[in-house]
Amino acid sequence: MEIAAQPAETQEESVNYLNVNHTVKSWLLTLDHKRIGILYLLSISLFFLIGGIYASLIRLELVTPRGDLLTPEMYNRVFTMHGVIMIFFFLIPSIPATLGNFLLPLMLGAKDVAFPRLNLLSWYIFIIGGAMMMYTLVSGGIDTGWTFYPPYSSIYSNSQVTLAGVSIFITGFSSILTGLNFMVTIHTMRAPGLTWFRMPLFLWGMYSTSLIQILGTPVIAITVLALAFERTLQIGIFDPKLGGDPVLFQHMFWFYSHPAVYIMVIPGMGVISEIIASMTRKAIFGYHFVAFSSLAIAVFGFLVWGHHMFTSSQSMYQGLVFSLITYAVAIPSAIKTFNWVATIYKGSVSYDTPMIYALAFLGLFTIGGMTGLFLAAMGLDIHLHDTYFVVAHFHYVMVGGQIIAYLGGLHFWWPKMTGRMYSEIWGRISAVIIFLGFNLTFFPQFVLGYLGMPRRYHAYVPEFQTLHVLSSAGASILALGFLMPGIYLTASLFFGKKAEANPWQAYGLEWQTASPPPLENFTYDPVVTHEAYDFDSVKEIQEAREKVAVTA
Amino acid sequence: MSAHSEHHVVPVKVYLAIFGALMVGTALTVFVAQFNFGVLNVLIALTVACIKATLVILFFMHVAYSSRLTKVVIGAGIFWFAILIFMTITDYRVRQDWHVGLGSLEKPAAEQPAAPQPSGSGH
Incomplete structure (x- = not known):
């Protein structure tokens, strides 16, 4: 049977979305979700590199207590640009726009997203916003911190705040359009038999993320626009001198920007569910709970923004409510974590590169999440607010959670996306290096923050130097770890072994089609007949598919 | 669709x-x-x-x-906007309590709209 099946396989491989047309025009005008996913991958990788260079400058500066590498003004610009680029141009689009774009229709058994033109438009909008941010960067940058708090940002800052605000405003539309597209696609284009509760958990994650993108992003867009108006036209909205209220900005900013953390991490959780299920060969324990916890995080995530404002003269009564809800939002995250651990328990675990990332995620995200509860406690937050403890906390969630999940997902679906296998050894080595480098970078920052090192300072008291040097040493290891996948993944495109349709023997529609997938994803009309993660059926489905291919 | x-x-x-x-x-x-x-x-x-x-x-x-789904989407948008407004306005309503002290809240705005801010004292 295998011999007979081979011609069909090679025939499928002969025309795929990558080799169907090689011209630049075919890429720039493509409506194929897979190609758009690749375009996003390339763009956000560039932004990650730029954001990473800024991060390196920050860590280099902090090696010594005296600010001797950068001037204070320059340092302000460097950490602001690091934050703005990483958050708005890498973390937020990373999983939804790259893996999401590539995988969502494949997982649904659809030929494309619901609105392919809108999908391409969202990439162009992203590029326009990104280009404006690049211009902001070369024309002086911004120095307000990524949070743009007025009245500094609206009146006093002598940097490109308006330009950066407009750039974020524009980029926001890219995010909204992607969310809209995904939501409509999931509602209307599921393959026959693919009920909501048969969907892979990655799709539940994407759906929840889309919800936040659609409901939250307009608020940040209007907030930065209002800031730009205040700055250019002196309309009093946030500046007390003009009759405005700076705390209003914080309310509006965090109404989006806290849920935005979930835009970043929920897709990561979806990726982790897929990896853990495939690498343990078990259905995710408590599938329904994990699915609904994504939605719960998305919804409750909108009710916690005030925990960023405990020390900003927000009402104490309001603070109490926000603190309580913040504690509550930890519950769905914990549900996920416990269910993942329960899935691994007695599973047939293979420690391939994606699984190493998934395991790293479990530990790092737990630390990141738990330290969030420290900060949600109103009393303790007064001590920890605006210290390195906060910096460490959100890097544990953002890097330890989101980026680790993104890299895990990228490795997991790389064979599907490119049709090539990467070097497994190098994959594992780099995953371990990233894990070690990450912890060495950010764990000392918890201690630094607890001891009182404020964030956003370019000089500090000499007592903190040892911890800062440890952190900077970790950052160099982390940078090396991040560079490695860039090298071996690129090398795999030229020298990698050809990937089979289903190299991990995973369950899911995306693994039933060729690697890389044909232009319209499937050479047949997929029908779903099994529950999610029914690994016992993988072989059966594969054999049935081969039979159909041979007879056809 | x-x-x-x-x-x-x-x-x-x-x-x-x-x-x-x-x-x-x-x-x-x-x-x-x-x-x-x-x-x-x-x-x-x-x-x-x-x-x-x-x-x-x-x-x-x-x-x-x-369709009903479209109405739900519109409703969700309005509901979320209401969350933003409600939580922000409640902050404004009770923020004064903390800074000015309980009891002084009954008086402000209505009687003397143009009066200086309830109190800058202590800040």
Whole structure:
């Protein structure tokens, strides 16, 4: 049977979305979700590199207590640009726009997203916003911190705040359009038999993320626009001198920007569910709970923004409510974590590169999440607010959670996306290096923050130097770890072994089609007949598919 | 997507009626602005504006004739906006309590709208 099946396989491989047309025009005008996913991958990788260079400058500066590498003004610009680029141009689009774009229709058994033109438009909008941010960067940058708090940002800052605000405003539309597209696609284009509760958990994650993108992003867009108006036209909205209220900005900013953390991490959780299920060969324990916890995080995530404002003269009564809800939002995250651990328990675990990332995620995200509860406690937050403890906390969630999940997902679906296998050894080595480098970078920052090192300072008291040097040493290891996948993944495109349709023997529609997938994803009309993660059926489905291919 | 299949043709009369209602609303807002109703000024203006916005959403944007799913989406947007407004306004309402001290809240604004801020003392 295998011999007979081979011609069909090679025939499928002969025309795929990558080799169907090689011209630049075919890429720039493509409506194929897979190609758009690749375009996003390339763009956000560039932004990650730029954001990473800024991060390196920050860590280099902090090696010594005296600010001797950068001037204070320059340092302000460097950490602001690091934050703005990483958050708005890498973390937020990373999983939804790259893996999401590539995988969502494949997982649904659809030929494309619901609105392919809108999908391409969202990439162009992203590029326009990104280009404006690049211009902001070369024309002086911004120095307000990524949070743009007025009245500094609206009146006093002598940097490109308006330009950066407009750039974020524009980029926001890219995010909204992607969310809209995904939501409509999931509602209307599921393959026959693919009920909501048969969907892979990655799709539940994407759906929840889309919800936040659609409901939250307009608020940040209007907030930065209002800031730009205040700055250019002196309309009093946030500046007390003009009759405005700076705390209003914080309310509006965090109404989006806290849920935005979930835009970043929920897709990561979806990726982790897929990896853990495939690498343990078990259905995710408590599938329904994990699915609904994504939605719960998305919804409750909108009710916690005030925990960023405990020390900003927000009402104490309001603070109490926000603190309580913040504690509550930890519950769905914990549900996920416990269910993942329960899935691994007695599973047939293979420690391939994606699984190493998934395991790293479990530990790092737990630390990141738990330290969030420290900060949600109103009393303790007064001590920890605006210290390195906060910096460490959100890097544990953002890097330890989101980026680790993104890299895990990228490795997991790389064979599907490119049709090539990467070097497994190098994959594992780099995953371990990233894990070690990450912890060495950010764990000392918890201690630094607890001891009182404020964030956003370019000089500090000499007592903190040892911890800062440890952190900077970790950052160099982390940078090396991040560079490695860039090298071996690129090398795999030229020298990698050809990937089979289903190299991990995973369950899911995306693994039933060729690697890389044909232009319209499937050479047949997929029908779903099994529950999610029914690994016992993988072989059966594969054999049935081969039979159909041979007879056809 | 499915909403497209049930395209509803709205008679021109309806559009004109809504346009008329919007114009009346605008005239009403301008007219009312000439009188001082104290704290009700903003309330009246916003009520008229909300009614006008609802008409636009229901008829010009065809939500009145759309599928239930579309209505849920619109409803969700409004609900989320309400969360933002509600939580922010409650902060404003009770923020004073903390800084000025309980008890002084009954007095402010209404009696002396142009009076200096309740107190800068202690800050």
